[in-house]
Amino acid sequence: MSTDTESITTDPSTATSMSGSEMIELCRRHTLFEWSAQAAVDPIPVARSKGIYFWTPEGKRFIDFNSQLMCVNVGHSDERIVRAIQEQAATLAYANPFMATEVRGRLAAKLAEITPGDIDVFFFTNGGAESDENAIRIARLFTGRQKIGARYRSYHGGTAGALTLTGDPRRWGGEPGIPGVFRIPDFYHGIKKGFDTTEEVLSRTEEVIELEGPKTIAAIIVETVTGTNGILIPPDGYLEGLRALCDKHGILLIADEVMAGFGRTGEWFAVNHWNVVPDLITMAKGLTSAYVQLGAVGMRRHIGDHFQNNMFYGGLTYNSHPLACAAALAAIAVYEQDDLIGNSRRLGTVMRGLLEDLQQRHPSVGTTRNIGLFGIVELVRNRETREPLAPFNGTSPEMQALVKFFREEGLYTIVRWNTFMTNPPLCITEAELREAFAIIDRGLEITDRAVS
Numbered sequence: 381m382s383t384d385t386e387s388i389t390t391d392p393s394t395a396t397s398m399s400g401s402e403m404i405e406l407c408r409r410h411t412l413f414e415w416s417a418q419a420a421v422d423p424i425p426v427a428r429s430k431g432i433y434f435w436t437p438e439g440k441r442f443i444d445f446n447s448q449l450m451c452v453n454v455g456h457s458d459e460r461i462v463r464a465i466q467e468q469a470a471t472l473a474y475a476n477p478f479m480a481t482e483v484r485g486r487l488a489a490k491l492a493e494i495t496p497g498d499i500d501v502f503f504f505t506n507g508g509a510e511s512d513e514n515a516i517r518i519a520r521l522f523t524g525r526q527k528i529g530a531r532y533r534s535y536h537g538g539t540a541g542a543l544t545l546t547g548d549p550r551r552w553g554g555e556p557g558i559p560g561v562f563r564i565p566d567f568y569h570g571i572k573k574g575f576d577t578t579e580e581v582l583s584r585t586e587e588v589i590e591l592e593g594p595k596t597i598a599a600i601i602v603e604t605v606t607g608t609n610g611i612l613i614p615p616d617g618y619l620e621g622l623r624a625l626c627d628k629h630g631i632l633l634i635a636d637e638v639m640a641g642f643g644r645t646g647e648w649f650a651v652n653h654w655n656v657v658p659d660l661i662t663m664a665k666g667l668t669s670a671y672v673q674l675g676a677v678g679m680r681r682h683i684g685d686h687f688q689n690n691m692f693y694g695g696l697t698y699n700s701h702p703l704a705c706a707a708a709l710a711a712i713a714v715y716e717q718d719d720l721i722g723n724s725r726r727l728g729t730v731m732r733g734l735l736e737d738l739q740q741r742h743p744s745v746g747t748t749r750n751i752g753l754f755g756i757v758e759l760v761r762n763r764e765t766r767e768p769l770a771p772f773n774g775t776s777p778e779m780q781a782l783v784k785f786f787r788e789e790g791l792y793t794i795v796r797w798n799t800f801m802t803n804p805p806l807c808i809t810e811a812e813l814r815e816a817f818a819i820i821d822r823g824l825e826i827t828d829r830a831v832s
């Protein structure tokens with residue numbers, strides 16, 4: 381077990397009462413880590429964080445090249461958000477969700493301003509999964525229909541309904557899941573087969589809708605830009621076409637922007653790239669930049685109005701929690717004050733150049749994608765056959781060696797199957813971005829040696 385004592389940058393203010401190995405030992409003994417057999421987990425002990433960096437108790441510094449779970453969008457330890465949480469805690473730490481509070485009202489009004497089209501009414505939750513659960517509920521109550529379509533290459537959360545919507549292998553352990561979920565086609569099929577055209581995927585989607593029975597379908601849910609399943613940017617025309625198919629059949633379109641929202645793609649919300657207004661939009665993560673947990677379902681005005689005289693069947697003790705609402709308002713102010721959406725767009729262009737450069741110089745780089753500061757590298761064993769460097773839902777010695785190298789060199793990011801992510805906080809500077817890519821550049825010498 382590494383205790384990360386090999387220091388890159390030592391910062392004495394990281395002192396905690398526990399050492400890194402003590403933290404790891406206690407957490408492993410008494411807690412379960414996510415999506416893992418516990419014997420295989422190898423956590424990094426974290427003591428403090430600032431900007432794009434975090435530190436172990438021993439002072440080893442990491443570049444956070446995944447914004448933790450693609451959520452600390454504004455960067456770590458922003459004093460403006462910390463102060464807003466402290467002030468709210470001192471004034472009103474909690475009020476139950478039947479009460480009205482200033483922060484709840486002000487946050488919803490602000491979200492109505494920055495979300496697309498006539499999305500105007502919000503239900504607050506504790507995170508992404510609960511937002512998707514409530515989006516399903518709202519779609520069913522509003523349409524009087526039951527079925528929900530979702531894609532295989534997707535993740536929508538770890539609770540019963542959200543995990544049933546989820547198409548990736550994390551779903552398997554939660555099956556059979558909730559009734560009424562069916563699959564619509566994906567537009568990407570892995571590095572070997574690549575992308576469908578817009579026409580192909582839309583025509584197969586229409587066929588599935590017809591076979592399922594359009595009048596039985598309440599909603600279709602898609603990650604606008606797919607996150608952990610590969611930073612999959614839809615081909616132009618896809619979202620517009622999906623919107624038109626939904627309109628034709630009275631089906632609601634739910635955009636899951638839990639990961640893609642709040643500037644990650646260089647727009648407030650990814651749907652803005654294609655000027656599509658979904659009926660329901662789910663968000664979490666960047667909403668507070670993860671300073672306090674909060675999610676929300678946004679809905680178009682006429683859907684919100686439906687619940688004026690029809691019961692809204694939904695509730696959570698921590699709905700509209702004042703500390704979370706205060707954190708979200710402060711985070712949104714930081715996005716605006718520091719023009720972080722613009723920074724994501726501008727540095728997304730720099731990232732594009734850096735990714736292309738990697739692809740030119742490293743034979744193991746099969747392809748790269750990014751939109752704003754939402755990026756991925758897919759590695760291959762062979763550029764002609766495009767055989768991935770690790771199988772679907774698996775790993776390989778070479779990918780493991782890359783994980784080890786990044787860890788030793790102080791670069792934290794998600795390495796999954798044959799891919800790794802490039803998703804830094806949106807406050808990153810060009811120099812910091814280049815610093816991270818210089819580490820990646822050296823790491824890829826390891827994977828290049830596997831190429832035949």
Ligand SMILES: Cc1ncc(COP(=O)(O)O)c(C=O)c1O
Pocket residue numbers: 449506507508509510512535536537538603607608636637638639640664665
């Ligand atoms: C697109 C998407 N939807 C939903 C979720 C679930 O969010 P949470 O973990 O906050 O429940 C995630 C989490 O990664 C996500 O990426």
